[in-house]
Amino acid sequence: MSDDQHIPAPLRLFNSLIRTIEPFAPIEDHHARVYSCGPTVYNYAHIGNLRAYVFTDTLRRTLLWKGLAVTHIINITDVGHLTSDADAGDDKMEAAARASAKSIWDIAAHYTQAFKQNIADLNILSPSEWTVATDYVPQMIAFAEKIAPTHCYELDSGLYFDSSSVPDYGALAGGRDDAAHARIDPVAGKRNPSDFAIWRKSPPGEQRQMEWDSPWGKGAPGWHLECSVMSQTRLGQPFDIHTGGIDHREIHHPNEIAQNQAFHVCCGDPGVAAAGFTGARWWMHNNFLVDRQGKMSKSKGGFTTLFSLIDAGVHPIAYRLLCLGAHYRSELEFSADNLAAALTRLKRLIMGVEGLKARAEGVTWQSPRLDYLRANLHPKLTPLLEQFDAAITDDLMTPRALPLLEEAIGIKKVPVDEKLCLIAAFDQALGLNLLTLSRADLRLQPKDAQIAPEAIEAELERRTVARAEKDFALSDEIRDALIARGVEVMDGDPLRWDWRLTLG
Ligand code: AMP
């Protein structure tokens, strides 16, 4: 085959700014800079929130797959996000602190820690840096001071951004929608319904747990300001890619863009054209995880967390696999059946890889560089590598990439070490941890299980002996006793899973 038949596919990504897939090239050679809107840490993340970070991780791993260095920032919003995404309502953090009688700082620390645990459990690469909003308040005030004279006005409640002061306000959302903004609790005195708070003054006579002095009085920054300032401070603007959930395409990101434009016009790099300046070249958004029972609202409570899935005995990587089974721009329905199917799919993958590892004992199969793989791979595997490359570079088409991984595991008459090399390379992009997870790791102990795995194994061993001795009465007795304790015995399971816990 000639070399030009192996040209790696160029990376193409959907840019919400133009609602089109376009070829991606980083602003700096060989280096992509990415900012992801992080969680508001007033409560646990629900599994919908976590889909947003599985998506950013897939993006980051794909950039790495294409040989780019990546600087990735995820922020922690510990101040400023109101109960409405517009400017109405209470600060989510202040409200949570009042409801729990804990200090706001303790609440932020607790839920930040929990979020980082979720990230680790999902095998999401840690960002290059976590930026915490409250660490950047002086920079936020400095940013606001720069744009205030030409783009803001002051009301009793705070400093507001005049959305009519920048061209094309709301273009990312598909155009300015003042009617929609007007439907959300209006703030007295705003010039335009879509104007938003840059600085929220503490109400007279009221002390907030988090407040800072500013030229506009004691108060706290607006949520949108945080991301403009943290992304600008840590990555410089313009940077390459800004990510968030699809809800952010409507208000939060248009407001960030308006601030970025204002700042750029006031004091940006004159070498960078002001026309069309948005702060980031690509704005990318994941679609929602939805749940027919409406359990995906952090503010309403009663939602599903990754911790609750783990407590029910579901390995977190099964949730990651569920996410990868859908394209990030498609809505994904969450259900117990979908999750169970993802867990079964993960079991099959891990059993397949375990089988290969057993055959490859003593052989090194560390994932080599892609260019090495391309040049040296067994001819039966090369097309799989090329197809995989084409899938993930086609706007992160993971649903097309996963069957190629399954094909690589099952393909016959190929040296096992080469297969493992290819699988390891695929897994660098997919992050399923296939080479380290074992079948035993997948068998999590549900929190309310009445019997430990070791005890189950011991009972099953006793049952095997009874069956070998043709003592079927004892064998049935052991099985029935296990069933009574919530353990289903799975004779003849095609995945060779001998038992599973029946939940709930
Ligand atoms: P929050 O903690 O509310 O600021 O949200 C963290 C991230 O989760 C944001 O990028 C949201 O856009 C995203 N998000 C919120 N709900 C969902 C959902 N149901 N599915 C996917 N992403 C979501």
Ligand code: ZN
């Ligand atoms: Zn943000």
